[in-house]
Amino acid sequence: MARPRKPLLSRERIVETAGALVDAEGLDAVSTRRLAAELGVSGPSLYNHFRNKDEILDAVADALSARIDLSMFEEGDGRDWREALHDWAVSYRAVLADHPHVVPVLARGPGRRPAGLRVADAVFGAMVRAGWPPAQATYIGALMRYFITGSALGSFARGFVDDRDVYDSGDYPHLGQAHLLADRQEQVDEGAFETGLRALVDGLALQFELVRSAPKGR
The missing domain is CATH 1.10.10.60 (Homeodomain-like)
Structure with a gap:
């Protein structure tokens, strides 16, 4: 044969x-x-x-790491570090949302994985080029991984059952609409992610101004 x-x-x-x-x-x-x-x-x-x-x-x-868009971190792309960080996080979460069972492996960090290391290298390099001190750039990479992988490990909306009787107004006076959350999972989870992501990037932008205005050598 x-x-x-x-x-x-x-x-x-x-x-x-x-x-x-x-x-x-x-x-x-x-x-x-x-x-x-x-x-x-x-x-x-x-x-x-x-x-x-x-x-x-x-x-x-x-x-999966190889599917994450890193184009926003390339020199000459045109996006500033805030927009790049935001767009990268959205791409990263989209990959994880399509393959949630793999998140625990990715959450451990890149280890020796080539594509995972390229992701870490791209984020760190872009933050340093933008003017962040190397230590702070490391913290930003860690912070974003915590936030992105954490958001993909579970669904806030799916944590509530669709039984109105569970949320007795005498016990839970503010959860009268909680039984509707499960049916609005995508809207709630994506809205929460975007709200948190914007808060993170805006907060980092404030820190960045402090870094830039700090006396040299401090």
């Missing part, structure tokens, strides 16, 4: 299959045995590409 022109297995195919499995069933659904069955190969063949499950999940997370 002639050998197939394309290899049966590749890193890309493993990552794609693992990502689909995580999206459908969550991180716990991924195992080398399950992946091998999904791919129609023997379990040991996966180890020609990845040493273990954690490496596979890291690769899935890095594939």
Whole structure:
């Protein structure tokens, strides 16, 4: 029998299959045995590409990091650091919103993941070029990751049930409309994210003016 022109297995195919499995069933659904069955190969063949499950999940997370728009941080893009930070955060959250089960892996930080490190490098470099001291630029990168990944870990609106009787006015006088939140999840969660993001960027802008007006060497 002639050998197939394309290899049966590749890193890309493993990552794609693992990502689909995580999206459908969550991180716990991924195992080398399950992946091998999904791919129609023997379990040991996966180890020609990845040493273990954690490496596979890291690769899935890095594939998502590669989808985050970084164009706003390129020199010559034209957006100032405030607008760039805002637009990047919106892009980042959009990627996470489409793949929420991967958020816990991304929330651990980039580690050795190339695309994740490119994200961190782009944010830090843009903030330093804008005039932030390196230490403050590091804090901004950390702050934004906390905020963005935190916003994607769960839904505020989904935390309320749609049963009006749960919110008795005698016990909860201000939650008379809480039963409507679940049906307005996207509006509430996106509105909350944008409100928080604007508050963060506006607050950083105030700090930036203090940094710029501080005596040199302080």
